[in-house]
Amino acid sequence: MKRSVGCGVLILLLAACTAAPKRPTVQKPSADTVEGLAAAIAADAERSDRESDSKVRDELASQASRDAEACLTRDPQAAACLYGHAVALGLEAKAHPTRAGESLKNMLEALTSAEAADPNYDHAGPARVRALVLVRAPGWPLGPGDGDAGLVAARRAVVLQPQYPPNLLALAEALAKTGDANGARETYGRARDAAQALPSTAGRDDWLRAADQGLQHK
Secondary structure: OHHHHHHHHHHHHHHHHHHOOOOOOOOOOOOOOHHHHHHHHHHHHHHHHHOOOHHHHHHHHHHHHHHHHHHHHHOOOOHHHHHHHHHHHHHHHHHOHHHHHHHHHHHHHHHHHHHHHOOOHHHHHHHHHHHHHHHHOOEOOOOOEOHHHHHHHHHHHHHHOOOOHHHHHHHHHHHHHOOOHHHHHHHHHHHHHHHHOOOOOHHHHHHHHHHHHHHHOO
16 A cells, blocks of 8 residues: 555656746755755756656755755745755655655645745745645545645635746646636646747746646546
């Protein structure tokens, strides 16, 4: 049972990265600042998303956890540190799927704190990532998944940042999960329109692809 739950969560986390905003690759900064540590965690997450070697993913998760702890020590109330802590917990869940249930629970708690500190951080990232975890994770008693709660979080992200394509993609997925096929189709279309209005980047192309895939399944 633990194996099947772990694999499901692993797939969840890998898929969640495709809907998250694409960040430029950055070198791990030497300055021990909130901004530098947050950037280092983001870089670890980006690399983990592309990494197939489980040992490397494990090290990236450990590195991100260390950076998150250092960031929280420097400023325990900073949205960047709380959000980075949540991201690090997600990497931990991906690296150790058999322990993913507890990691995801703690991840949701960290996202709640990050949203309280700054709901607009990372284009409403705390609400968006919360929505994706709740929509994709297995439900009780196997995991924290809750489609209805995920839909509420996704709507909150769109209210905060209505033209950011990943927020619309998260909302479309939540609508589909909760049985609103028409709403999902409309929202995937909105996500595609919003992405098309942006300059051409790798992230924009990923968002367009995700929107097209969502429309094909409706």
